[in-house]
Amino acid sequence: MAHRGDERTKSALNGLSRLQHQMVEDHIDALMLGGSAAGAFAGGHVRIGVHMPGWPLPTTVVPHVGSPHVVTADPDGAVHLGEAFVHGIVWSRALMAESLRSWLAHIPVGVIGVDALSPAGIQLVKDAFPSAELVDATVSLARAMMPKTLEEMQFLRVSCELVNQAIRAGLDRGAIAMVECLKGAFPALPPYLGLSSARVAAVVNGFIGDARWGKGDRDALSAAIDMIQVGRSFDRLATDLPSGIEVVGLGRGYEPPVLREGRASPSGLCVMATSVLSVRSRSASVTIEASAQGPHLLSPSPKEVVLE
Amino acid sequence: MIELDAPGIVEARQRRMDVAMGKLGIDGWLFTTSHAVRFATGAWSPLVDLEGETSSPIAGACGTLIYPSLPRDDPRLIDELADSLPARGRIAVDRLGLQCLSRLHRIKPLLEVVDASVMLTMAANPKTGQEIAIMEKALHSTEEAFVATIPMVRESLTERRLSGIFYEQALRCGLSEIHVDTVFSVLPKDRSDSAWARGEWSWHYPYRELTGERRLESDDVVAFDAGFRLDGYASDLGCMLYLGKEPAPAMLALAESWTEVANRVVEAIRPGASAKTLREAALNGWPASSPPPWPYPLYVVHGIGTEVAEPPFAGADLAPGEEDAMRVEEGQVLMVEPYVFVSGVGGFRAEYCVAVEAKGARILNGLDVTRWYGPSMD
Numbered sequence: 001m002a003h004r005g006d007e008r009t010k011s012a013l014n015g016l017s018r019l020q021h022q023m024v025e026d027h028i029d030a031l032m033l034g035g036s037a038a039g040a041f042a043g044g045h046v047r048i049g050v051h052m053p054g055w056p057l058p059t060t061v062v063p064h065v066g067s068p069h070v071v072t073a074d075p076d077g078a079v080h081l082g083e084a085f086v087h088g089i090v091w092s093r094a095l096m097a098e099s100l101r102s103w104l105a106h107i108p109v110g111v112i113g114v115d116a117l118s119p120a121g122i123q124l125v126k127d128a129f130p131s132a133e134l135v136d137a138t139v140s141l142a143r144a145m146m147p148k149t150l151e152e153m154q155f156l157r158v159s160c161e162l163v164n165q166a167i168r169a170g171l172d173r174g175a176i177a178m179v180e181c182l183k184g185a186f187p188a189l190p191p192y193l194g195l196s197s198a199r200v201a202a203v204v205n206g207f208i209g210d211a212r213w214g215k216g217d218r219d220a221l222s223a224a225i226d227m228i229q230v231g232r233s234f235d236r237l238a239t240d241l242p243s244g245i246e247v248v249g250l251g252r253g254y255e256p257p258v259l260r261e262g263r264a265s266p267s268g269l270c271v272m273a274t275s276v277l278s279v280r281s282r283s284a285s286v287t288i289e290a291s292a293q294g295p296h297l298l299s300p301s302p303k304e305v306v307l308e
Numbered sequence: 309m310i311e312l313d314a315p316g317i318v319e320a321r322q323r324r325m326d327v328a329m330g331k332l333g334i335d336g337w338l339f340t341t342s343h344a345v346r347f348a349t350g351a352w353s354p355l356v357d358l359e360g361e362t363s364s365p366i367a368g369a370c371g372t373l374i375y376p377s378l379p380r381d382d383p384r385l386i387d388e389l390a391d392s393l394p395a396r397g398r399i400a401v402d403r404l405g406l407q408c409l410s411r412l413h414r415i416k417p418l419l420e421v422v423d424a425s426v427m428l429t430m431a432a433n434p435k436t437g438q439e440i441a442i443m444e445k446a447l448h449s450t451e452e453a454f455v456a457t458i459p460m461v462r463e464s465l466t467e468r469r470l471s472g473i474f475y476e477q478a479l480r481c482g483l484s485e486i487h488v489d490t491v492f493s494v495l496p497k498d499r500s501d502s503a504w505a506r507g508e509w510s511w512h513y514p515y516r517e518l519t520g521e522r523r524l525e526s527d528d529v530v531a532f533d534a535g536f537r538l539d540g541y542a543s544d545l546g547c548m549l550y551l552g553k554e555p556a557p558a559m560l561a562l563a564e565s566w567t568e569v570a571n572r573v574v575e576a577i578r579p580g581a582s583a584k585t586l587r588e589a590a591l592n593g594w595p596a597s598s599p600p601p602w603p604y605p606l607y608v609v610h611g612i613g614t615e616v617a618e619p620p621f622a623g624a625d626l627a628p629g630e631e632d633a634m635r636v637e638e639g640q641v642l643m644v645e646p647y648v649f650v651s652g653v654g655g656f657r658a659e660y661c662v663a664v665e666a667k668g669a670r671i672l673n674g675l676d677v678t679r680w681y682g683p684s685m686d
Contacts, residue, residue, distance in 0.1 A: 034403075035340065048488055048489055048517055048518065073517070073605055074517060074518050075505065075507070075509050076502075076516045076518050079504050083506065083507030083508075086507055086508070087508060088509070088604055089624075089625070090605075090625065091605075091624040092625060092626055092627050094627070095625070114401050114406055114435030115378045115405065116340070116381045116408075117403065118403050118423055118424075119401050119404070119409070119421055120423035120425060121425040123423075134406060135406065136381060136405055138379075138405060138407075149496065175479060179475055179479055182472055182475075183469055183471070184466070184467075184468035184469050184470065184471040184475070184519070185468070186471075186486075186489040186490075187359055188357050189356075189363075190354050190484045191356060191484070192578050194569045199355075201357065211365075249362070253357070255362060256379070257361065258363075258379055260376065265378050265380070266379075267382075267383065
C-alpha cells in the first residue's frame with residue numbers, strides 16, 4: 001500500500017540539531033520528555049496522545065548526540081527514524097527504566113533534562129540513572145523551539161491562514177462551514193462560533209494555527225505588536241504590555257513563552273527572530289512573526305479580528 | 309472562562325476521591341492537568357488546549373482553582389497554590405516541573421508528594437448510573453455521527469477530509485469536544501504493504517491509526533475510531549468501513565473472527581475478574597504461533613470514563629502480577645477492542661463499549677459494530 005505521509009515528514013528532524021546544540025551549550029547529556037509539542041519537535045514524529053492518569057512517563061528520549069528514541073503506538077508516524085529508535089509503549093515501569101538505560105548506553109549520562117513529568121515519571125528517571133543530576137529543561141527547550149526555520153515558518157503560515165479562513169467562513173455561513181473549512185485538521189481547541197466571536201485552533205501538518213475573532217482592545221493589540229522587538233526581554237515585555245494582553249508561543253503546539261498578567265514564563269528569555277507568537281486581547285488575537293525588521297503579521301490585523 | 313459540570317456528578321466523583329484519599333492516607337492534592345482538575349472539581353474551560361500544556365492551563369489544589377494559571381513547570385505556580393495546601397502530610401500530584409517540586413519542598417518541607425495516578429484510578433469507579441447514562445448518550449451520538457458520515461464516503465476523498473466530514477456530522481449531533489484525532493485509516497491488506505511495521509512491530513499484525521492524506525480507493529478497508537467528550541465523559545467508537553460493493557466471504561470471515569474474540573472477552577467480564585483473565589479469554593483458542601489479536605503495543609480491553617483510556621488494561625505489556633492485580637469492578641465502563649488480520653484480506657478492528665454490572669457486561673452500543681459498513685451497503 002502506498003502510504004503517503006503528510007508534508008510535515010519532510011522537515012521531521014529539523015528541530016533535533018537545534019535542540020542538541022542547545023543541550024551541549026547547557027551541559028545536558030540527555031533529555032527525557034513527556035510533553036507532546038516538545039517531543040514532536042525533538043523526534044519529528046506524529047502520535048495520537050491517549051493518556052492515563054499520572055502519565056506521562058518520558059515518551060521522547062534525546063541524547064546530546066545521535067538519534068532520539070520515541071515511544072509510540074504509531075510507528076507509521078516515525079518512519080524517518082531507524083527501527084531501533086522507535087519503541088512501543090512500555091507499560092512496565094521496571095522495563096521502562098531498563099530501556100532508558102539501554103537507549104543511552106552510548107553516552108555518559110551525568111545531567112538529564114526533563115520537562116513536566118508525573119512524580120512517578122521523575123522517580124523512574126532517578127531509578128534508571130541514580131547518579132545523574134536531574135535539571136529542568138524548560139528554558140533549553142524554549143530556546144531551541146522558539147526560532148523557526150523557513151520551512152517551519154511556511155507550515156505555520158499555512159496553519160494560520162487556514163484557521164482564519166475557517167473563522168471567515170463561520171462568520172459568513174455558520175459553524176458547519178467553519179469546520180468544513182478545516183478540511184479535517186485536528187482541532188486543538190473545540191471550535192466556537194458565537195454571536196459576536198469565533199475561535200478556531202487546529203494542527204495542520206504538525207503545526208498549530210490559532211485564530212480568535214471577537215471583542216478586544218484594538219489599540220492595545222496594536223500597541224502590543226509594536227512592542228515585540230527582537231532582543232527584548234520577555235520579562236520586561238510582560239510588565240510593559242498593555243493591561244489584558246496575553247502572548248503565547250506557537251509551533252508544534254502551544255509553546256513557551258507565555259506572557260500573562262505582567263509575568264513571562266519561563267523567565268529569562270528574550271524575543272528571538274522568527275519566533276511566532278499569538279498576541280491576545282480578550283476574545284481576539286493576532287499571530288505575528290518576530291523579525292529583525294520588526295513584528296510581521298501572519299494573521300489578519302487587529303482591525304479585522306476585533307469585532308464590534 | 310470557567311464552566312462547571314453538573315453538581316450531582318461532581319459530588320459522586322468527589323465522594324469516591326475522599327474514599328480513595330482515606331485508603332491511601334492522602335491529605336490533599338495538587339493537579340495541573342485539565343483532566344484531573346475537571347475530575348476533582350468539575351471545573352473546565354473550552355480554552356484549555358487538548359494537550360493542556362501551555363496556552364491556558366488550569367491548575368488546582370485542594371479545591372482552589374487558578375485559571376488561566378502559569379504553566380506547570382513555572383515554580384511561581386507553587387507560590388500561588390501554597391496557601392491551599394496542608395502544612396504536612398501527603399499530597400497527590402499529577403504532573404509538575406522539577407523546579408515546582410523543589411519550590412514545593414522548600415516552602416512545605418513536611419509535605420510528602422506522591423503520584424496521583426493510583427488515587428485517580430481508584431476514584432474513577434464505581435461510576436453512578438447517571439455517569440454511565442451520560443457515557444451511553446455520548447456513545448450513541450458518536451454512532452449517529454458515524455452513520456450520517458457513511459453515505460458521504462467515496463473514492464478519492466483523503467482520510468483527513470473524511471475525518472473533517474465526520475466532525476461536521478458530529479457537530480450536527482451535538483458533539484463538539486473532540487478528545488482525540490479521529491482515525492480514518494486505510495488498513496494494509498498485506499504485511500508487505502506496511503513498511504512501518506518493523507522492529508518491535510515486525511511480528512505483530514500491521515495496523516495504523518494516524519489519519520493522513522492517503523486517498524481512498526475502491527476495495528479499501530478503513531478503520532474508524534473516534535470519540536468526544538460529553539459533560540466531561542469520553543465516548544469511544546470503533547467500526548470498520550469497506551469501499552467495495554459487498555464484502556467478500558473472506559472479509560465476512562474476518563469480521564466473524566473479530567466477533568468471536570470480542571464475545572469471548574465480553575463473556576469473561578464480571579466483577580472480580582482480573583485483566584489477566586480478560587487477556588486469557590481473548591487468547592483462548594487463538595493459535596500460539598499467531599500474534600495476539602489486538603494491536604501492538606495497545607490492549608484488548610481498557611477502561612473509559614473522564615479519561616479516554618484508564619485502567620484496567622488487559623493485554624498491555626504489564627508485568628503479569630500487575631495485570632492480575634487489575635480487577636474488573638461493577639460500575640466500570642470498558643472498551644473491548646481486538647484486532648484481527650489475515651494476510652491478503654486485511655484487518656478488522658471495532659470496539660464494544662460495555663458497562664460492568666453485577667451479572668456481567670452490558671453492551672452499550674446501539675450500533676452493530678461486528679459488521680462492515682460502507683456507502684454501497686444497507
